[in-house]
Amino acid sequence: MSEASRQPVLTVEDLHTWFELRKWGFFKAGEVRALDGVSFDLHSGETISIVGESGCGKSTLAKTILGLNLPTKGDIRFQGHSVKSLDKQGMKWFRSRVGYIQQDPYGALPPFMNVEQILREPLIINGVSDRTQQQERIRRVLEEVKLAPVEDMLPKFPHMLSGGQQQRLVIARAMVLEPALLVADEPVSMLDASVRVEILQLLRRLQEVYNLAIIYITHDLSTVRYFSERIFAMYGAKVVEKSSTEALLRAPRHPYTKALFEATSDPDAGNLAQFKDVPAGEPPSLVDPPQGCRFHPRCSEKIPGLCAERIPPEFMVNEEQRVLCWLYRGEEQVG
């Protein structure tokens, strides 16, 4: 492998995104710490799944990477360029290289544009002005996402498509500029079970063909097995566990990841007889997060005098798993 191909597509370094709260419109009244120190590398052809509950910061992470939110602190480097230092032209290049797949396909598609117009728009904006070239690329991308027959699809408006077709159109729009990175924010959570698999398999195939890097955001732990190499579990604006998919499914380490694992039901008649061992309570407030580990108020394994006072650093449990948890304080500390 050459030096260049080993360079990550995306590097996220100590990323913080805080939203300021205001009182009476101008007095500062604290901030919502939606993202509080996230770092990782993502290589081409690789998928990272980010799992967590609502309000844990996973969508903020996606939006900050896309440049829709400004980071308060930290940096994002895309193909070697720091996104912070890009000028207007640079941002345009960056946005053409990063595709975004939204959660609600119907909400993400303009109702007054047909399929052809929706797919032409990004080409026009990014300087593909030749009509035949536009046609050719639209055609190719529609075939790739299997919206066939292409001729029938072009004049259709979003409301004439089924949910699965709408989501495929959103994917086509993200793919039409041939990006290097896709950010998929809950791409299948609004779809029916039978369509869900189809969309995940489509994304997987596109990844293989184009050597795409994908960030897959989900609240559903059971879909990640089929889709990703690494899993990050987020809780209270922090990534509490970084693990390879295989290792996590074998043995989740952080008490929160364990709880997520326990809470996910596989279809099995045996579930009826068993109660689930999940922590009660609610995720923490991000305006005034608890001291020490953010999970400690709900944690059944907390260590008195430690978890409630000191923020856990990252510990390396083994080659494949790193956790922010004091339970592993005997292990090697990272960073």
Added chain:
Amino acid sequence: MAANHVLDVCNLKLHFRTAKGPVQAVDGIDFSLERGKTLAVVGESGCGKTSLTKALLRLLPRNVQTFSGDIYLEGRNLMDLSDEQYRREIRWLKIATVPQASMNSLNPVIRIEDQIAEPLLVHDRRLKRKQALEQAAEAFRVVGLSSDFLQRYPFELSGGMRQRATIAMALVAAPDLVILDEPSSALDLLTQANLMNVLKRIKQEFGTTFILITHDIGTASELADEVAVMYAGRMVEVRSAQQFYTHASHPYSQKLMASVPTLREEKELQFIPGQPPSLIRPPTGCRFASRCEHRMPCCDQEPPTTDLGRGQHVQCWLLERRAVGV
């Protein structure tokens, strides 16, 4: 009709009138439910799950074209009752519901305890407010909420707590049957698991009979004794949970199970090509035929219902053929 049945539904139909023609949202459904058991009704969006609850509760919109069949609750045919009788005697006293996204259906300007006690006061004029509030507090305890929250307003409770409050509201009149329409799908994973624990405990302690409507087959297994699969307005398979999760018989049920990702075991996921048919002019014969791998010439005719014993049945020509030995 067996004596221990709470509910028997025979040939229930609910068609809606639209400009393009009648929508056959519920088209000839039969099932029965024993006391203390839970029936999970699963299916994809638009298959008629929610219309089924509307028909059972007689919460009908104005554009109903056909509403027919028989619904026996403890042997009494509810279809013989007038709307007013139904409202006075059945709804909420005998059949209660937790509607979809019900945590957002609480009235924001009324205290929780008054909302929970309301069905009691409405149906029994002689009941004192104090007694009703006591019963509300009891229902609150059953769903595992602290009585400190009784005096609060809905916005002071989290989503999971509001959802429990609506379940308390459904349980307060001790109904024979509670219909849960997607009770946990709007909640977070851990909150959802906690809620399923609460429902399971209620089921074990009080022997409440539930109908659980859901699209999430994994979560359904937490509560279901029996599973009914709906497709395009029909109930294509009704099976015991034991049988269903391992030996589903209808080709649609099998495909549906194969499309559910599992966390603990590796399996090859499949999807179902094509789309469900329009309910305005559904195809004659089996409605799944156009997407089915096992399609045969006879599938153009109405599939017979094969009885598998103990209330289980499947609508598919494959089983009928096997039974006859063709």
